[in-house]
Structure formats: structure tokens, C-alpha cells
Amino acid sequence: MMVKNMTNNVIEVTSLMKKYGDFIAVNDISFNIKKGEIFAFLGPNGAGKTTTVEIMECLKNLTIGTIKILGLDIRKNEMEVKKKIGVLPQDFNVFEWLTVFENIDYFAQMYPAHVDVDTLIEMLSLTEKKGTLFKDLSGGLKQRVGIAIALVNDPEIVFLDEPTTGLDPKARRDVWNAIKELKTRGKTVFLTTHYMDEAHFLADQVNVLHNGRIIAEGTPEDLINNHGGGNTLIMRKCSANAKNEIIKVIPDCEIEGDDILIKLPEEDGMKCMSKALSIVNRNELACEEFYVKKTTLEDVFLNLTGDKLS
Ligand SMILES: Nc1ncnc2c1ncn2[C@@H]1O[C@H](COP(=O)(O)OP(=O)(O)OP(=O)(O)O)[C@@H](O)[C@H]1O
Ligand SMILES: [Mg+2]
Structure with a gap:
């Protein structure tokens, strides 16, 4: 189905609410993301980041609101949306006793049309570690394998849920470079983080989330100028x-x-x-x-x- 998109927005979230029982985890949030942007959802533990991301990835149902991804309403076009997005979950699981190549290849084989695995390995600078068992990689390298897996179906939009939590500064930098590389290749990146320096370094647009609400939005510079003091x-x-x-x-x-x-x-x-x-x-x-x-x-x-x- 061809859907005309006059606004250049690849994600449109309108009045989204998510309740778990009586608890409101995401409270009436709206935002748009343009093609090719790195968009950061910045917020502390429990702010509602993963809940929002998992709803956008069609892994959780929303309570109220509308989400359009690439012009498609996610509630009516789940399969089509899933084909066009890539996902790095907050706690992702792979096979500890398979190598880097075998892990990425395993996920690639799930898609009839997938990216060449060696190309992905090169893009994430994992060539040297191609034959290393996943369990023997450092934290930063593991995250890069996770990003490679999120890219196997050549998605237009990549969701990365806290891709650098727990990494040392050098490993974080390496993952940041990998994320910048996604942007130069024209991907749109939705990133969640509770590291302000990460949002500042990477993001074109930042939404600050607190207790399920967006309390500020703009470029990092706008936020600092308007609310920094x-x-x-x-x-x-x-x-x-x-x-x-x-x-x-x-x-x-x-x-x-x-x-x-x-x-x-x-x-x-x-x-x-x-x-x-x-x-x-x-x-x-x-x-x-x-x-x-x-x-x-x-x-x-x-x-x-x-x-x-x-
Ligand atoms: N399945 C669930 N049932 C009930 N409450 C939930 C469920 N999942 C999340 N919550 C609650 O919703 C709120 C938002 O959780 P969420 O995981 O979206 O936060 P987050 O911003 O991703 O936090 P973190 O930085 O710790 O990953 C939290 O209070 C959490 O305890
Ligand atoms: Mg989370």
C-alpha cells in the first residue's frame, strides 16, 4: 500500500497513553520524528521510555492514542511496520556460544531479503571479532553486535533502547560512533537514554520524559538555552x-x-x-x-x- 507522506515525518505519535492496571506509565504524549533524524528520549529510570518504544515496535498495546510509522497506523498494519523497523531491546538476548558471524547470520536468515552479513560486520567494525564467541566479547562489542542484528532487515527506522547503559567511556564512544554511522546511511534512529551527554552528543532532537510526560523538547542547544539557567x-x-x-x-x-x-x-x-x-x-x-x-x-x-x- 502506498501512503503519501507530505510532512516528511516518519514517526507521528499523537496523545499516547499507556496504563498498566490503574497505573499511568505514559501520560498523553505527542511527538513527530523526521526522516534521517537521531531522536533521543531522555529520562530517568521508570520514566516510560521502554513502554513507549515497545508500543511503537508493536510489542505492547497502547491504551489511548495513535501512532503512525512511515505513514502506517501501527494498529492496522503491524506486520508491515515490523518489516520496516529494526530493534535493539534494552535487554537483548543472543546465543552466547555462537560467534559474532553466526549470531548475526541467524537473525538475518529470518528475513528472505536481508543485508549481507559481512557488510554489516564491517559497518559495525566487528571484522576482527567475526569468529569470536559472543560470550567472550566486551560489553561495547556485544552492544555493537546487537545493533548489527537490529539492521539485518535493512530497516528505515532503528529503535535503540539504552544502547550504552553499563559501558565504560571508551565502549560508549564506540557505540556512539556506530549510531552516528547509521545516520550517515540515512537511517532514522529512535534512542532512549538516561545519559544527558549521550543525548547531547548524538541527538538532533531531544524529548525529556519524566513520570510518563514530556516535560521539554527541542534540540540540545534549545533545551540548554531555554531551561539551563x-x-x-x-x-x-x-x-x-x-x-x-x-x-x-x-x-x-x-x-x-x-x-x-x-x-x-x-x-x-x-x-x-x-x-x-x-x-x-x-x-x-x-x-x-x-x-x-x-x-x-x-x-x-x-x-x-x-x-x-x-
Ligand atoms: N508490565 C508492566 N506492568 C506494570 N507496570 C509496568 C510494566 N512495565 C513497566 N511498568 C512500570 O511503568 C513505568 C515505566 O516503565 P518503563 O520500563 O517504561 O521505564 P523506562 O523509562 O524504560 O525505565 P528504565 O530507564 O529503568 O529502563 C515504571 O514505573 C514501571 O515499573
Ligand atoms: Mg527502559
Whole structure:
């Protein structure tokens, strides 16, 4: 069936609600995703990320709402939708005692028209590990095998549910690169994460999810500009004299022990910073370290909810 899509949206979620008994896990959320975007659902444990993803993947029923994937209503076209998407579940299972090649090939054989397995292995930089048993791979390599399996049917949209949770920084970077590569190949990626740096690094669009509701949406930059509260000059290990002098000139600074925190206004941030530094310089006051702490998506989350993200 050909469906015209005038909006370039490959995913359209409208007024989605999911109840488990009386508990509302996803509460009236709507969003659209454009072709070729990396879209991040950012939220803490229990926010409703997996529930939403599994509904989109036709693995769970929705309670209220409409979801269109590639123009197809998922409730009426489940089989067709499933053919066009790839899925990396939060806890994915493969065969521990099969090699990388054998695992990917096993899943590839489920689809009559599938991507060449060696091409996938190369794309995920797994060539060297092709003959290694899955059980002997590091965490990051295992996740890359999971992503390769999600791609066996050459999907237009790939769902990755927390692809880097529990990985060390190097392994996370490797998985991030693999996800960027999906974008350069024209795939649309729906990613869930509770790592704000991951959403910031990867996503074109971020939706912040909290208790089943979307509490903010936009590009990472938009979110930081709109909800971040600006950058902060941190002056560390200051003498009592330094603290007294600074507070006289910048009365709304915060003192935390021997540290001084100065919120930099968006317009005159540089001016404010040089004012603080010149006081220290002029009076030869002791401060051991200065740096500017940039706002992150973590601050956005904290400002919006009063909670930490993870
Ligand atoms: N089958 C279920 N029955 C009842 N409650 C459920 C069920 N699945 C999930 N929930 C609840 O729904 C809420 C959302 O869960 P979900 O797994 O979607 O969160 P999440 O954002 O993916 O969290 P995490 O980051 O921990 O994976 C949680 O409170 C969870 O306990
Ligand atoms: Mg989850």
C-alpha cells in the first residue's frame, strides 16, 4: 500500500497513553520524528521510555492514542511496520556460544531479503571479532553486535533502547560512533537514554520524559538555552579576603565553603567574569582555580524537575 507522506515525518505519535492496571506509565504524549533524524528520549529510570518504544515496535498495546510509522497506523498494519523497523531491546538476548558471524547470520536468515552479513560486520567494525564467541566479547562489542542484528532487515527506522547503559567511556564512544554511522546511511534512529551527554552528543532532537510526560523538547542547544539557567564562573579555594571583596562587588554570588559561584548573565557574561577576576588581581587575593561550568542537559533536567537524571 502506498501512503503519501507530505510532512516528511516518519514517526507521528499523537496523545499516547499507556496504563498498566490503574497505573499511568505514559501520560498523553505527542511527538513527530523526521526522516534521517537521531531522536533521543531522555529520562530517568521508570520514566516510560521502554513502554513507549515497545508500543511503537508493536510489542505492547497502547491504551489511548495513535501512532503512525512511515505513514502506517501501527494498529492496522503491524506486520508491515515490523518489516520496516529494526530493534535493539534494552535487554537483548543472543546465543552466547555462537560467534559474532553466526549470531548475526541467524537473525538475518529470518528475513528472505536481508543485508549481507559481512557488510554489516564491517559497518559495525566487528571484522576482527567475526569468529569470536559472543560470550567472550566486551560489553561495547556485544552492544555493537546487537545493533548489527537490529539492521539485518535493512530497516528505515532503528529503535535503540539504552544502547550504552553499563559501558565504560571508551565502549560508549564506540557505540556512539556506530549510531552516528547509521545516520550517515540515512537511517532514522529512535534512542532512549538516561545519559544527558549521550543525548547531547548524538541527538538532533531531544524529548525529556519524566513520570510518563514530556516535560521539554527541542534540540540540545534549545533545551540548554531555554531551561539551563546559563553558565557559572567557579572560583575555587578562595581566601576569606577574596570572598569578602567579591561579595561586596557581586552581591548575588553564591559562597559554598571556600568556593565562589557566579552565575554569568547571557548578555554580559564576559564583563561579569572580568570584573570578578580583576578584583582578585587588583587586590592580590588568593584563589586557586577558575573555570566556567557550562550548562548541561543534566542542569536542564534538574531545573525542570528538582531531581537528578541518574
Ligand atoms: N508490565 C508492566 N506492568 C506494570 N507496570 C509496568 C510494566 N512495565 C513497566 N511498568 C512500570 O511503568 C513505568 C515505566 O516503565 P518503563 O520500563 O517504561 O521505564 P523506562 O523509562 O524504560 O525505565 P528504565 O530507564 O529503568 O529502563 C515504571 O514505573 C514501571 O515499573
Ligand atoms: Mg527502559
